Amino acid sequence: MELLKQRILKEGRSLDGGILKVDSFINHQLDPKLMQAIALEFVQRFQGEEVNKVLTIEASGIAPAIMVGYILGVPVVFAKKKKPNTIDKVLHTKVYSFTKNVTYDVIVSPDFLTSSDRVLFIDDFLANGNAALGAFDLINQSGASLVGMGFVIEKSFQGGREKLECNGIKVESLAQIADLSDCKIAFKE
Ligand code: 5GP
DSSP, X not given: OHHHHHHHHHHOEEETTTEEEOIIIIISSOOHHHHHHHHHHHHXXXXXXXXXXXXXXXXXTHHHHHHHHHHHTOOEEEEBSSOOTTOOXXXXXXXXXXXXXXXXEEEEOTTTSOTTOEEEEEEEEESSSHHHHHHHHHHHHHTOEEEEEEEEEEEGGGOHHHHHHXXXXXXXXXXXXXXXXXXXXXXXO
């Protein structure tokens, strides 16, 4: 997606450890017009698939996910990283975050993810694939069907895509980054 790639080149910063900082339009400040364009692109890439729910993980996945849900006219569920006291029964998994070097709990209420759901998972980044595999675990626990997974940015050098495709998951990413070494940002051809 050319618009997104140009924005990454203009405002993204390549940090040590293969981290891309995109705080000015995805992870802190948000650009609604760009998010709308991102969501339209996701909708086009998953055209023809029957989807009745969008799933993401808080927090940065919520913005692209809600735009996709708005266009498709379906509810958006965000898996939570802490169990609120207001929820009794939960589906639960654990996810290791390499950016924060911690393992955190991810939960979703079985009221909002059920065996009748056909789910499109949307997130901001695909890196090692741990967050996405956690979401896949929750979807499997609920008995829902996974239609596919869409990521705004994929860091192709971290191998997440291969892990997901091994599980038969259809993966779409709008910008694929091949290399972030030496403070450079190189896209996959
Ligand atoms: P994974 O579980 O695929 O290793 O990492 C995915 C999650 O880690 C994303 O949801 C995102 O929040 C975070 N993440 C991974 N790599 C980056 C990065 O380079 N920049 C930012 N801002 N977040 C990242």
